[in-house]
Amino acid sequence: MEFTLLLDPQSSVPCYQQIYAALRQKILTGQLAPRQRLPSTRALAQSLGVARSTVTQSYDQLLSEGYLQTVVGSGTYVGDQLPETLLHAHSTKPVHAESPPPLVLSAYGQRLAELVAGPSPEPSTPISFRYGRPALDQMPLGIWRQLLSRHCRRADWLDYATDPMGYGPLREAIATYLAQARAVQCHPDQILITNGTQQAISLATQLLVSPGDTVALEEPSYLSARRIFASQGANLHPIAVDGEGLDVDTLARLTDSIRLVYVTPSHQFPTGAVLSLPRRLALLAWAQRQGALLLEDDYDSEYRYGGRPIPALQGLGSGQSVLYLGTFSKVLFPALRIGYMVLPLELVKLFSRAKWLADRQVPTLEQAVLADFIAEGHLERHIRRMRSLYDQRRQTMVTALQTHFGPRATILGDKAGLHMMVRFQTTLPDAELIARAEQVGIGLISAAPQYLGKSPGHEFIFSFTELNEGAIANGIARLATLVSSSLQP
């Protein structure tokens, strides 16, 4: 029997492993047949120029895994339990590779394959008005690092959590914060810590919406939420939004049975409208009558420029109809992946089970750090500091838009949050405007994808959190020059 084992003495893989891998490959591809006799360890060691113990180690491994067997007094053989017909199906180029059986997906998997695109890459531009991030360079990472270090000096947080709802001190800190800052009525027991708002919406949809059920949502509305509803097979019912937010009358006149309403009352996404008090009360009363649930996404309510933040919808009702969602992605940083839900009491147990099955719990260390960050006042200070910074940037943006566009730019929803929406009077289609802006180094985000139906067009989402005032003024001025020729008179 001829052995052509190629060993690479330069490799970091030890010799015995190289021999092991080569023999195993020969057995699997059928180059070594079942019951075929192998050379003695001494002979193979000689032919390869290695120590006999090296070959013995390789053989032992193959023996322990069933590739080889020994016959006492006779030698070492390829295992005879290997079904011969199978071995050839596992050559390095699999026999069936050209015609794999068709892949069968679940109903959910099929919807996902058809419906949902992944994140689309954003062009990198010197000045970007892209939406979604706070001023990441302002994050007090020194404090964060100290808190991480403090917890890493102990080892009491390494085990599985005893409660899938989340780390106790964090839930207490959030409950206190929400009561004070958002007038949310809640006990820490009602708070579920999630991997961001995205997981909160996903869990709520899984638990409350069967395929074919109807979900109502603002039009326009947050695209990522819509994608979750659609992927779960929900029928989507868009409800128009005006200056007072969701048109509750239209919702109340619907004859369909609505399971869930997704709503952003504090700062409608993306138009920035604030849901008026009469509509809030009407929405709550309607939900209670219908047995519908309201998913209140309070994504950037920490920031309101002038006056206190508006109290949450959740705090106005009995607490039974509203699932309140919040996130630290917009006040701290998105890579943290910590958000929370305030649940009606009767849903707590069910969501706890669902979270446990989904991924057990949110990682503990950063929950503990965040709990300290809130309890020690760092969050409040950071929000206060950012509110002032964002307010300056916001005013700069408004002034620049007014100066350069005048009446041909309508600014919406700039009194709160991290963005404003701007309607341009222009004949340019959105895609054309975006392409031209990109050519001169400006990143623009159209509001059109946030519409389920046809977008009126010419609406753009402008973030004012990440750029300094100079860049904002410069970017708006360049944009004005760029599109002025195409603006309607």
Add this chain to the structure above:
Amino acid sequence: MEFTLLLDPQSSVPCYQQIYAALRQKILTGQLAPRQRLPSTRALAQSLGVARSTVTQSYDQLLSEGYLQTVVGSGTYVGDQLPETLLHAHSTKPVHAESPPPLVLSAYGQRLAELVAGPSPEPSTPISFRYGRPALDQMPLGIWRQLLSRHCRRADWLDYATDPMGYGPLREAIATYLAQARAVQCHPDQILITNGTQQAISLATQLLVSPGDTVALEEPSYLSARRIFASQGANLHPIAVDGEGLDVDTLARLTDSIRLVYVTPSHQFPTGAVLSLPRRLALLAWAQRQGALLLEDDYDSEYRYGGRPIPALQGLGSGQSVLYLGTFSKVLFPALRIGYMVLPLELVKLFSRAKWLADRQVPTLEQAVLADFIAEGHLERHIRRMRSLYDQRRQTMVTALQTHFGPRATILGDKAGLHMMVRFQTTLPDAELIARAEQVGIGLISAAPQYLGKSPGHEFIFSFTELNEGAIANGIARLATLVSSSLQP
């Protein structure tokens, strides 16, 4: 009009907020009716003994939120847009609180409510053989802390990830590790970073198994996996396990169409059997013929005592039929919540979308730390150190069991992983044995819940990772004394 606003001067809540909250409450409960006139700011300030500007601030807030309105030259009134009939529904004790509309859950929510209990609290005992954790006190937290600090000195990881599949350097480190240590065939592009194995199984089930589809699984098998399959509405088909692992012949004779097989080939959970090579090859060939997918959970394969770890099932096949799952919960610590899947190429895009919809991404910081921890050799050193420590503890446990129980204890699957399974010859029911053990300070875990059907009984899962050798010997000795009277002769 009589005002009975109670202010608490000791409160940390500023006066203007107290006034705001009290007035708002009166409006919502109907104590202040729509169009009712409010006292002037001067009059109210006098009656409350506060500065006029304080009251003005409260009124301004209520005005901006639509609770109040001003009539020029006439004064301030409760808003008349508030539908009177609704206001009374929002008294502090909601009218409908006694008869809330019935809560409607999705089909998934209903199954979850019926099927799955949450984690059951484990009794705290001085000596616990409970399963599931590595030796947490051995985690090199000093190194972990240094790596955290290093990344916290930069701010380049705070944003959303560009790829939902996970942090690039971590996926590269895992691919290298898996190729060397587990003979897994994979490119970093095929690796999805998940929040532990739990999320990997959840995503796979959501995407591949529709309600009514059949999932085959080892009997006994990992309870948490079974709960996911059941909650998604799968029919469960248990397949017996013997000393060579899953009985593939029985699987191949099934006439049902099987969508997914959940299998633990390296160290069957909980029996510890190693799936033999002939069965591995037969299983792969069967899966390829049937178009079934294999979910290979390689949960504790890093630890094998004597010989190299056995190569993964995934590396034996064409890579099209196996979804390979691994976790850092058992080699590092569970609260990290980082696991991974190696996906067939054609499933990569779909899983990426599903992860993105589920929760966008795994938190970045600890992914970056873990990538460094692996790349700088700390993981390998830690595993090597733990392998030696666990081996000693394992041998202590085996010796103690043999010494104190002799033939009346059968030890299974102790050559790998973090636990062994022990069958006692005893007349005591499991619950009785567990209760008696608990009374003398010993925590025991029965294997019975891991069976879908009836358990043969008297099987227990013994972890040997967390207790030192003294505690192991002591615990086994006490257990022997306790149950010796009830052991069968």
